[in-house]
Structures are given as structure tokens and as C-alpha cells.
Amino acid sequence: MGFVVRQMQPEEIQLAVGWAAAEGWNPGQFDATTFYNTDPAGFFIGELDGEPIACISGVTYGQSYGFVGFYIVKPEFRGQGYGLQTWNGAITYLKSQSGRIFGLDGVVEQQHNYERSGFRLAHRNSRFQGQFFENFAVDPHLVAIQDVAWEELLAFDRQFFPAERGKFLQAWFQQPQTLSYAYVDSALKGYGAIRPAETGWRIGPLFAVNYPVAERIFRSLVAHTQGAACFLDIPLVNPDAVKLVEVYQMTPMFETGRMYTPQAPPLNLKGLYGITSLELG
Template sequence: MSSMEAPSRARPDDARFVVRRMTPPEVQIALDWAAAEGWNPGLDDARAFFAADPQGFFIGTWDGEPIGCISAVAYDDAFGFIGLYIMRSGWRGRGFGIRLWNEGMAYLGARNIGLDGVVAQQANYRKSGFVLAGRNVRYEGVARTSVDPVQTTLTLADAADVPFATLLDYDTGVFACRRAAFLRDWLTLPHACARVALSGNTVRGFGVIRRCARGYKIGPLFADDSPAAHALYRALVAEVAGETVFLDVPESNPAAVALAVGHGMTSVFETARMYTRGVPEVPLARVFGVTTFELG
């Protein structure tokens, strides 16, 4: 996710400011900064984020001290995603952010690039070639299963009991591209639970809930229809009953909004999902919860 002002023009270089690729431990530094900004990342996101693209995380240092960062994850040759765009307080407005931005954008090159940015900065992101696709809304509530369940014949299984290749195929049909390295780690995060909705041996949806800086976040929540999504939601929140939970919902999927509201959740934040080369052919009717604002 990106909250700082989108870049509009470059400023003079300063040799004391250096942009380089992050080491694996430095991804956690970026997530700690994101938590301080109020973005509420998962406690264990760093491993899966880095696995998505070890070359796609950049840190800016002043005399060796980290002061800014950006992620520019290249999932494949055609699709990438910008996130974790942060300059530390006291270092903003000096032209360092544009250097981080340019490094990330240059790395992603001609790919279709997505981001979840603060809504108020849409005009600035447009200057860098991004076009609005829609809003993603963060909902917050308390994990409870007292809501009357939707009748369904589906069975629910642990993700570990379903072949990874089967889950990857389902994910690829809902996400903008194939993301095997990321998904393999995401499904096995510590302090997380992954559930799959099945009709016989056919996957009808899956979801992950993970521990965050505050409460727990569900993402993704992918399902063929509302009954499958509701069944998965109930199974996931049952693991953390009574805790605060979050779900990031694409506003353009009314069934996803209805799920969040029906489970007593309220909207607390929103982002502008934008792309540089058009909206990917993603079936938003099956997206009941975005995986992560940082990586799409």
C-alpha cells in the first residue's frame, strides 16, 4: 500500500542517499514502518512477500541509515505491483521519495503495474500513468459465528490437506497472474490458518486468516459464490473467536460488501486500486477479500 504523496517531479540527487535492494531482514523493517503508519500488516508477512520476488524490494539509506522503502514485485513478465512506499517522518519533501519510486518503476518496466493507494492521491498517481479501476474497502469487526449460517453442502478442509497444485490453479483463476512462490509461503504462514471449501474434490474457494499488528486479517477470501464465501468466513473467524478481524473488500462486488456488513463489520478505510495498462481480467465476483494491499 502507498500513502505518501505520489511523485510528480524529480529533485537534485544527494550522494549521501543511496537506493539499493533489501536483504530479507530489511523487509521486516519496511513492515514495521507500515505498522507505524497504521496499515496493520501481518506479523509474519515478510517471508511470503520476499518469496514473491526477492529482487523487488528497495530501501533508501542516508549515510547507511534506512529512511525509506518501496516494493515493486514482478510476479511475472507481464504483471507487477507497487506497495510499501514509505519515507520516514523528517525525510519527506527532499526528493528522496521520487528516487525510490523511479527505481521501483524502472525495475517493473513495461509490465502492467497495480497499486492500492490513498484515494486522495489518485490525481498524482495518474501523472505516473495509473488509471483508477475501483475502490477496495477495509472492514473491521469482531470474530463471531453467531450469524445464521448459509445452508451449503460444501465441506471445509485445511489447505495442507489439498494438493498445492490444485490451490494454485484456483488462485490463478482469480488473481491477475500465477504466483506460485508467494502462495506456497502464504498458505503456511505462522500464526495463520488456511481453509478450503470443497464440493467433492473440486475447490469452490479458499481463504487465509493471519495475525496482524492489530487483530487478525482475512486475505484472500476467494469463492465461487456467496454460500462458499460465508462458509469460509465462518470457518476462519472460528479460529480467533472474540478477536478483532479485518477484511479488505472490492467495492464493486456487492456480495462481498453484503458479507462484511452481514457479519457486523464496518468500513474503516479505503484505497484506490489503479493500474498502468488496464484492469486485469479478474473475476471480481469471486473476490470476497483482497489478499493484501501491499502485493495485490
């Protein structure tokens, strides 16, 4: 039978999420279906003699943007060329639309390999962990995300993400136990979400017009975690995001690099305090 790369079946996304958890990525408890349904054609399995040994996603957001994630080869099969073949399956899919920009979050030791495929480092990201026992009050300017006009939310989100992603966000906010707030003061000034993960809670996205708004959303999100571990992925290029994790004494865990090809899209990184997901951007 040999090695083949094929599209992932719906029930196999749990396998990919399980591999991601084993790698220490700590995915959300209910991320699997949301991820897969964003672009079912963009998930791939590398199969050796009928056994899945590798996976990758190349999720498209319309015609202009795509994101590579879930690039995992089972440890005992690494270094044998299976990863590259699986990688090529996702890249071929993303290149089906000419002119599409696509990105990824690459661990430091693999970034030189991604450069060989034309990716260039745009900025560094880091995951931080913290625990919060304080009973932070919910700011009166915060409302449930469902109370914000949908088109206004999508327009705000578009400042920080390279494409419209309404389908993804609707599913993201509706995941069980997910808490999401929008900060409204005559207009939408920020929003954030927190969801249960394999360990603790994952914060993301967290977008805001300035530090005070980001801090108020952050405090309201972590207020209900009751001391459980909270994780936040930040772009280190945003000094106010760095300030946030320092003020709340969060500990750095690991670093990745946001990389793009053929070029980085224009984004408001000064307002990006928490990356949505290392798997889907």
C-alpha cells in the same frame, strides 16, 4: 554520501514492515519473510547519508505482472523529493520486462500522483473491522488447503489474481498460526486464509464462486479468533462482498484504490471477497 536508492537486504524487510505498522496498515506478524522471498530483487531502500529513510517494493510475478507496495517515506523527510527517487527505482525494475502490467493499492489522497505515472483507477477497496464471539461450526465441505490438488488450487486462484503465484501461496499458507480452508463440493469452489496481525487477525485471500460459499469460509475462519479484532479488505465493486461485511456488522476503516498501468487485467471480481494483501496485491 547524499541520497541513494539500493536493493533492500534481507534483514531490512523488518524495517519496512515496522514502518507499515506505524502507518496503520497492520501487517501480519509473519508477513515479512514471505513478502521478501517472493521477489528479493524487488525491494528497495532510499538511504540518505547512510540512514534508511524510505522504502518501496516492486514485486514481479513472472514476466506479465508486478505490484508496487511498501511505498513509505519517514514523515520528517516527506516533500523533499526522496519519495519520487525511491519510486523511480521500483518502476524501473518493473519496466525491465516490456509489456508487464503492474498494479498498486493507493490511498485516496495519493491517487492523483499515481495517475501522473500512468496508473488508472480500476476499483475502490475498503478495509473493514469486526469482532466475532459466536462459535461458528466448520462447514463439512471445508478441507485443509493442503488436501487440495495444488494445480487445481493454482488454476482457481488465477481467476482472481493476474499471474500464477505458487511460490508466494506456498509460503503464505505455511506462516505460523495461519489457518486456511478450501471449500470442495465435487470441485474446488473457494478458499480463504486468516493470519495473526500486529493487531488482531487479517483475512485474505477470500475467493469463492458465490456468496454462500464465501460466507461459509468466512464463518469458519473467524470461528477461532475468540472475539479478537478481524480485518478484511474488500473490493467495493463486488456487491456480495459488501453484503458480507454488512451482514456481519463490520465497520469501515479506510479506503484505497486498486490502480493499474497500462491497463487493468481481466479478473473475476464477482468472486473476490477478500484481497490477499495491500502490500503485495
